[in-house]
Amino acid sequence: MNSGVARTLAGAPDAPLHLAEHSLGAVDFALPPLAPESNGENFILLLGLAGPAARCRTLGLGWHLEPDSLVWLRQPAPIHLRTAGLRPASLIAWRFTTAALPPELADLVLALPFARRLLLGPRPLLPDENLLFRGIRSCPVAPALRPFWATAKLVELITHLLPAPPGSGRAATFVAVPRPDAVPPAVRTALAYMEAHLADPIGLAELSAAACQSPSHFSRIFSETINRGPTAHLRLLRMEHAARLLSSGQVNVTEASFAVGYQSLGQFSRVFSEHHGKPPSAFLPRNNG
Numbered sequence: 001m002n003s004g005v006a007r008t009l010a011g012a013p014d015a016p017l018h019l020a021e022h023s024l025g026a027v028d029f030a031l032p033p034l035a036p037e038s039n040g041e042n043f044i045l046l047l048g049l050a051g052p053a054a055r056c057r058t059l060g061l062g063w064h065l066e067p068d069s070l071v072w073l074r075q076p077a078p079i080h081l082r083t084a085g086l087r088p089a090s091l092i093a094w095r096f097t098t099a100a101l102p103p104e105l106a107d108l109v110l111a112l113p114f115a116r117r118l119l120l121g122p123r124p125l126l127p128d129e130n131l132l133f134r135g136i137r138s139c140p141v142a143p144a145l146r147p148f149w150a151t152a153k154l155v156e157l158i159t160h161l162l163p164a165p166p167g168s169g170r171a172a173t174f175v176a177v178p179r180p181d182a183v184p185p186a187v188r189t190a191l192a193y194m195e196a197h198l199a200d201p202i203g204l205a206e207l208s209a210a211a212c213q214s215p216s217h218f219s220r221i222f223s224e225t226i227n228r229g230p231t232a233h234l235r236l237l238r239m240e241h242a243a244r245l246l247s248s249g250q251v252n253v254t255e256a257s258f259a260v261g262y263q264s265l266g267q268f269s270r271v272f273s274e275h276h277g278k279p280p281s282a283f284l285p286r287n288n289g
Contacts, residue, residue: 009092009139010150016040016100019150021137022081024054024089030078031093040097041110042075045157047092047125047133052085063122065091068247070129071121072161092136100151101158108162123240124247124283126276129160186211186218187225194234198241199261204231239275242268246283253280 011018018034033042046065048054053064056071058079065071073079075095083089098106125133132153141149183191193202193210207230208218222230238260245256254265257280262268272280 009136010146015147017094017096017147017150017154019092019094019136021049021092022090024081024083024091026083028080028082030080031095032078033075034095035097035099040099040106042095042097043109044073044075044079044096045092045094046071046073046079046122047094048122049090049092051087051089052083054089054091055082055084056080065122066124066244066248068130069122069124069244071123073120092133094154096154101155105155105158109158112162124243126160126278127282129157132157132160183225184221186213187222190218190222190230194230194237198234198238199259201261202234207231207234235271236275238262239272242272242280243276243283246280247285249285253284256280 005023007021009019009021013034016035022029022031031044034044035042046054046056048065048067048069050067053066056063056065056079058073058075059077063071064084081091098110101109136153139146139149190207190211193207197206204215204219207222208215211218213221219230222233226233228236242256242260245251245259246253251259253269257263257265257268260268262271269280276283
């Protein structure tokens with residue numbers, strides 16, 4: 001299996017915006033930043049398509065990008081991509097610099113808390129985002145117009161992804177992950193413990209014990225690192241995992257509830273709806289078409 005095949009949809013490697021579809025093989029494919037940072041801050045959107053998950057890593061941080069999911073990164077260094085299965089994995093890579101955005105929108109992006117932290121996501125595509133991405137691969141405009149078309153689509157997408165204003169009632173849809181070198185060992189241990197026990201009835205006592213810290217000290221250093229408390233972050237991870245399970249079509253709402261540690265379906269549905277702004281049933285594939 002080869003390292004990867006790319007199909008440019010819009011832009012050029014030396015332009016402020018480059019949109020391409022990649023088919024990934026079993027050998028690492030390195031995707032460099034689009035431009036020197038003197039020409040604007042580098043960002044990238046990765047969108048999982050058909051096939052197995054894509055295995056991604058950069059600056060010592062690794063994750064899997066499932067089909068129909070999205071990740072948004074600041075990109076100071078190359079991203080290494082490969083398939084996580086036996087078949088090729090495919091994804092869309094939308095590289096851009098802030099120079100490609102209207103100045104007011106670029107300022108909003110640079111002001112995001114994650115702009116200096118590296119990574120947001122991965123998380124499932126929401127139904128309205130699915131509609132937006134269905135037209136991306138076809139590029140239904142003449143070649144000379146594609147840079148303008150891609151810029152307009154990027155602006156539309158970013159307006160969907162920007163955090164809701166305070167008091168709007170809409171929850172954030174990304175999990176922010178700090179750079180690996182900024183995470184204390186105790187917090188790193190707790191994050192791994194959370195990921196391994198999403199279905200278990202754990203709380204602050206279990207998390208602080210796993211990190212070998214007192215509950216008060218652990219809660220303080222965790223909040224300083226992640227910008228939210230440990231139990232709030234655990235709840236967020238559970239809701240994001242539940243959305244991925246539901247979007248995969250492999251579980252129903254009750255099974256998703258049990259898989260993330262909720263024995264009460266009513267409580268799970270309430271917390272899920274508060275986090276995502278939609279009930280769990282809205283993420284089932286038959287309701288996303």
